[in-house]
Amino acid sequence: MKHTTPTLACMLLVGSFAVMSPVQADVPAESYGEIVGRKLLSGLGNMTTAVAEVPKNIIIVNNESNFAYAFSGGLLKGILHTVGRMGVGIADLITAPIPTYPIVHPGFVWEDFYSETTYGPAMVGQSTNH
Structure with a gap:
């Protein structure tokens, strides 16, 4: 009876490692070189x-309201996002050696063209909702 408890504890420990291993193996982490390359390319692309x-936001605002508001409000919104995306691109180029999450979502303007551009946390360890 004395050997049953330690044996059971060892079996549970080994079993938990056997279950966790495949889950962790499914998510490959980006290497340092991949992060630097991604940041350089996204910086240049952005x-x-x-x-x-500008046309992306005119289209989005036009789909949500009328053309008059889309041309004025979408134009202004597009100019602001143009400045924001250019700033993120410059920041990605300058900070390419520092591993961070992508700041702008979607990562490039042509990805998910009909969705709003958002900006989120960049530092590793901050929560991301994307």
Whole structure:
């Protein structure tokens, strides 16, 4: 009877490791080189294609309201997001060696073209809702 409790505890411990291993193996982590490459490419991409935020926001606002408001409000919103996306691109280029999460969502202006552009936490360890 004395050997049953430690044996059971060892079996539970080994069993929990056997269950956790496949779950952790499914999510490959980005290597340092992949993070630096992603940040360099997203920085260049966001700096060069940021002007596409203007027609994107005119279309989004037009789908939500009328053309008159879309042209004025969407134009202003697109210009603000153009400046924001260019700033994020510059920041990604400068901070490429520092591992961070992507700041702008969607990552590029052409990804999910009909969704609003949002900006979130960048530092590792902060919660992301995307």
